Amino acid sequence: MKCKEAIIFIHEYMDGDLNEQGRTELRQHLTDCIACRQRMDQYTRTTALIRSMPRTKVPEHLTNSIMQALPGTSKRTAWTRWVRQHPAVTAAVLFIAVMLMSLVSMWDGDNRLMVRGNDLDQLVITKDQVIVPEGHTINGDLYVENGRLVVEGQVNGNLVVVDGQLNLASTALIGGEHSEINQTIDWLWFKMGEWMEAVTP
Amino acid sequence: MEGLEPRLAKLARNGDREAFRELVQLYKDKMYHLAYRMLSNKQEAEDVVQETFLRVYTNLNRYDDTHKFSTWIYRIATNLCIDRLRKRKGTLSLDAENPEGEGIDGYDMLSSSDPLPEQQLVLSETQQLIRDAIEKLPAKYKSIVILRYLHDMSLQEISNVLNMPVTTIKTRVHRGREALRKKLDQRHFF
Ligand SMILES: [Zn+2]
Numbered sequence: 001m002k003c004k005e006a007i008i009f010i011h012e013y014m015d016g017d018l019n020e021q022g023r024t025e026l027r028q029h030l031t032d033c034i035a036c037r038q039r040m041d042q043y044t045r046t047t048a049l050i051r052s053m054p055r056t057k058v059p060e061h062l063t064n065s066i067m068q069a070l071p072g073t074s075k076r077t078a079w080t081r082w083v084r085q086h087p088a089v090t091a092a093v094l095f096i097a098v099m100l101m102s103l104v105s106m107w108d109g110d111n112r113l114m115v116r117g118n119d120l121d122q123l124v125i126t127k128d129q130v131i132v133p134e135g136h137t138i139n140g141d142l143y144v145e146n147g148r149l150v151v152e153g154q155v156n157g158n159l160v161v162v163d164g165q166l167n168l169a170s171t172a173l174i175g176g177e178h179s180e181i182n183q184t185i186d187w188l189w190f191k192m193g194e195w196m197e198a199v200t201p
Numbered sequence: 202m203e204g205l206e207p208r209l210a211k212l213a214r215n216g217d218r219e220a221f222r223e224l225v226q227l228y229k230d231k232m233y234h235l236a237y238r239m240l241s242n243k244q245e246a247e248d249v250v251q252e253t254f255l256r257v258y259t260n261l262n263r264y265d266d267t268h269k270f271s272t273w274i275y276r277i278a279t280n281l282c283i284d285r286l287r288k289r290k291g292t293l294s295l296d297a298e299n300p301e302g303e304g305i306d307g308y309d310m311l312s313s314s315d316p317l318p319e320q321q322l323v324l325s326e327t328q329q330l331i332r333d334a335i336e337k338l339p340a341k342y343k344s345i346v347i348l349r350y351l352h353d354m355s356l357q358e359i360s361n362v363l364n365m366p367v368t369t370i371k372t373r374v375h376r377g378r379e380a381l382r383k384k385l386d387q388r389h390f391f
Binding site: 069 | 218237243255324328371385
């Protein structure tokens with residue numbers, strides 16, 4: 001057997017594909033040929049070295065990033081799934097967020113006292129409050145935003161206070177309806193209702 | 202009795218995400234090691250693994266469970282790795298049997314491997330030697346050497362994964378083995 005043939009036999013042997021007769025022939029050649037013996041030894045050491053290679057650490061987040069990359073797991077649906085699983089936490093977080101927002105907006109100069117209605121000359125208006133003094137009469141509706149409305153006299157119409165407070169003295173006479181609307185709070189409940197409806201099955 | 206993997210694949214196909222997660226758990230490490238060894242770059246390895254599972258997921262309805270799931274997923278991952286190696290700018294097609302001189306294959310400069318690919322592991326000098334030698338193998342030999350020796354596949358299994366005749370795989374194993382031996386010999390390993 002020539003060395004060229006022997007090398008093919010060596011590979012076959014290493015693949016586990018050399019039959020008994022081939023093995024005998026190869027063995028015969030190897031006893032006579034140092035070069036081929038050396039070659040076979042080098043292949044053996046090469047493959048042993050490959051097998052000994054250490055494995056790198058697999059990133060821990062791999063499973064999650066795989067799952068998140070799947071269609072139908074966009075960030076948005078992942079978020080709504082979370083909301084669905086934690087409704088109470090979500091409500092609390094939203095509430096705090098909205099309260100913070102309204103706190104912030106209180107400090108921006110946009111919340112000036114605003115008064116709308118008839119007979120405004122009948123009113124006493126200070127920096128943050130509107131007073132209908134005792135003995136005075138307003139004919140029509142009165143609308144106050146961002147302030148307190150104190151009624152001691154008479155209003156022949158509806159009272160609406162937005163983002164403020166309504167104080168009715170015992171002497172007050174109101175012809176129509178009176179209501180207080182706190183925009184941020186109403187907005188909060190409105191929004192929360194909307195959100196919860198969107199995410200709960 | 203139906204095997205675990207076809208069963209999980211079937212459940213996943215019908216929308217059971219937890220079943221798919223189990224498949225991910227079963228194969229993510231193997232796929233990562235394969236991709237990392239092929240590409241020598243952690244980010245790219247991760248990208249390939251993600252892409253592999255994405256393809257598995259979107260093609261679940263085409264998975265034919267008379268075939269081994271492992272063959273299928275290995276095929277997807279191996280092909281993605283080979284594609285990436287091909288796209289790497291300036292990568293020499295080492296089929297053009299370049300005479301193996303020290304660093305003359307132009308590969309050294311163009312390798313996109315991490316600067317410290319295995320920094321968490323202290324590699325012995327010989328381990329670095331074999332790692333570099335494998336890294337520089339042409340893709341078609343590299344994939345086969347990795348599947349054969351790092352994933353313990355038989356020649357028949359590799360032939361199924363790569364969809365190539367066993368005789369071709371055999372020739373490539375022999376050539377890959379010889380290329381690595383030569384490289385180690387040049388570096389005076391023996
Ligand atoms: Zn010989």
